[in-house]
Amino acid sequence: MRALGLGFRFGKISGALRQIYMTNFKFNFLEKILLITVLWLLVISVQAREVTHETNPESGVQTWELHDQGVGFTLMQITPDQARGFFLARGFDRAAVDYYATYCVFMTIVRNEAVAESINYKLSDWEFYSGRKPAGKLKLAEDWLSEWKQRKVAESSLIAFQWALHPSTQTFETGDWNQGMTTYALPLGSTFNLKFKWNVKGVTHESMLENIQCASETAGR
Amino acid sequence: MKACSKIFNVPVRQLAASSVLAGFILAAGPLLAAEAVPAQTLFEMKAHPQAEDFQLLDMDGKKRSVSALRGKVVLVNFWATWCPPCRREMPSIERLSQHLKGKDFEILAVDVAENLDTVFSFTGTLEPMPNFPIVFDSDSSVLKAWPVMGLPTTFILDKQGRVIYRAVGGREFDDPAIVEKIQALIAEK
Numbered sequence: 001m002r003a004l005g006l007g008f009r010f011g012k013i014s015g016a017l018r019q020i021y022m023t024n025f026k027f028n029f030l031e032k033i034l035l036i037t038v039l040w041l042l043v044i045s046v047q048a049r050e051v052t053h054e055t056n057p058e059s060g061v062q063t064w065e066l067h068d069q070g071v072g073f074t075l076m077q078i079t080p081d082q083a084r085g086f087f088l089a090r091g092f093d094r095a096a097v098d099y100y101a102t103y104c105v106f107m108t109i110v111r112n113e114a115v116a117e118s119i120n121y122k123l124s125d126w127e128f129y130s131g132r133k134p135a136g137k138l139k140l141a142e143d144w145l146s147e148w149k150q151r152k153v154a155e156s157s158l159i160a161f162q163w164a165l166h167p168s169t170q171t172f173e174t175g176d177w178n179q180g181m182t183t184y185a186l187p188l189g190s191t192f193n194l195k196f197k198w199n200v201k202g203v204t205h206e207s208m209l210e211n212i213q214c215a216s217e218t219a220g221r
Numbered sequence: 222m223k224a225c226s227k228i229f230n231v232p233v234r235q236l237a238a239s240s241v242l243a244g245f246i247l248a249a250g251p252l253l254a255a256e257a258v259p260a261q262t263l264f265e266m267k268a269h270p271q272a273e274d275f276q277l278l279d280m281d282g283k284k285r286s287v288s289a290l291r292g293k294v295v296l297v298n299f300w301a302t303w304c305p306p307c308r309r310e311m312p313s314i315e316r317l318s319q320h321l322k323g324k325d326f327e328i329l330a331v332d333v334a335e336n337l338d339t340v341f342s343f344t345g346t347l348e349p350m351p352n353f354p355i356v357f358d359s360d361s362s363v364l365k366a367w368p369v370m371g372l373p374t375t376f377i378l379d380k381q382g383r384v385i386y387r388a389v390g391g392r393e394f395d396d397p398a399i400v401e402k403i404q405a406l407i408a409e410k
Contacts, residue, residue: 086303089303090303111390155360156334156359159333159334159360159361160301160303160334163301163304163333163361163364163371163372164303164304166371167370167371169370170370170371170389171370172389172390173262173264173387173389174260174262174264175260175261175262175264175388175390176262176264176388176389176390177389177390177391178370178371178389178390179305179306179390180371
């Protein structure tokens with residue numbers, strides 16, 4: 001797995017570049033330029049966009065990872081059975097968990113892997129697509145909580161729910177990360193693309209993860 | 222006479238050596254990236270705000286507060302048993318506690334909205350088993366009063382009760398990089 005240490009490696013590489021440039025070590029000018037170019041290629045390759053997709057051979061649960069510009073995103077399928085089990089254990093009733101399990105749910109991890117500045121993001125800025133066509137936005141913890149309150153869900157269950165879902169807004173320093181569920185009003189088993197957005201020093205960055213599949217009703221059985 | 226590249230007038234052997242070195246770096250880079258251990262970082266808060274005090278009961282029913290620990294460096298960890306990274310980092314907090322035993326250092330692990338049975342049955346499965354105080358924020362009022370945006374979140378307070386460091390997401394708290402920062406705070410007067 002790609003590491004959180006990229007920022008530190010970046011610092012070391014930058015230091016090495018300076019040293020190569022300054023040193024009279026046995027390289028001539030051309031060789032220094034060649035080495036610097038190669039090392040910069042290495043830096044770029046480390047920072048470059050990378051997507052991986054894995055399927056757990058035992059459970060069949062699929063995971064997608066995107067690493068882009070020093071930020072990592074992971075989406076791991078939560079099967080309807082897992083969603084039901086988790087919230088039943090937190091005090092939700094059967095009708096509530098069955099309703100929740102009709103949604104497409106992912107364990108979602110975001111990491112500031114290598115950005116030296118703070119990154120921040122709002123889930124309300126993220127958007128899912130059907131092909132190239134915008135198809136909707138995530139259902140956030142706040143949306144759920146207002147529904148649960150109408151259903152008179154117990155306060156302790158609401159607290160667990162709120163903190164089990166991915167925070168709607170977040171700020172990360174280098175090395176910070178968070179995981180929590182994200183939910184999408186999409187049919188179970190359907191496929192979509194997800195556009196992530198995040199900000200660094202007021203500049204918005206975005207990246208698309210394609211062909212993500214919601215777990216099916218029978219996934220993991 | 223040295224063999225030189227006709228274009229750049231560079232000794233061919235040196236150029237070849239550079240290319241081999243460059244090739245090695247390019248090939249090794251992704252492998253190094255794949256095997257690297259996540260950085261164990263603590264973010265130093267720009268301001269050092271006074272920590273919001275609280276009084277919560279621990280597993281023995283004893284009242285614990287941040288203000289009672291003035292004069293000691295304090296690690297405050299917000300967690301829950303259903304939070305996977307919280308579960309994973311808990312043994313490292315105990316190892317940190319053992320490492321700094323006898324020093325001016327205390328830990329308060331604030332469990333969010335769970336009961337004693339749930340927490341006790343979890344901590345009993347850990348190796349090493351936590352010996353530091355775990356307190357119960359049953360209605361999450363303390364969680365809301367502190368600047369927590371996700372679980373786990375950990376704060377390190379200095380001896381004056383000011384919030385110096387924050388870590389969002391799981392860490393290995395006995396990592397030398399973190400231990401060093403805490404020891405520096407302990408060493409302060």
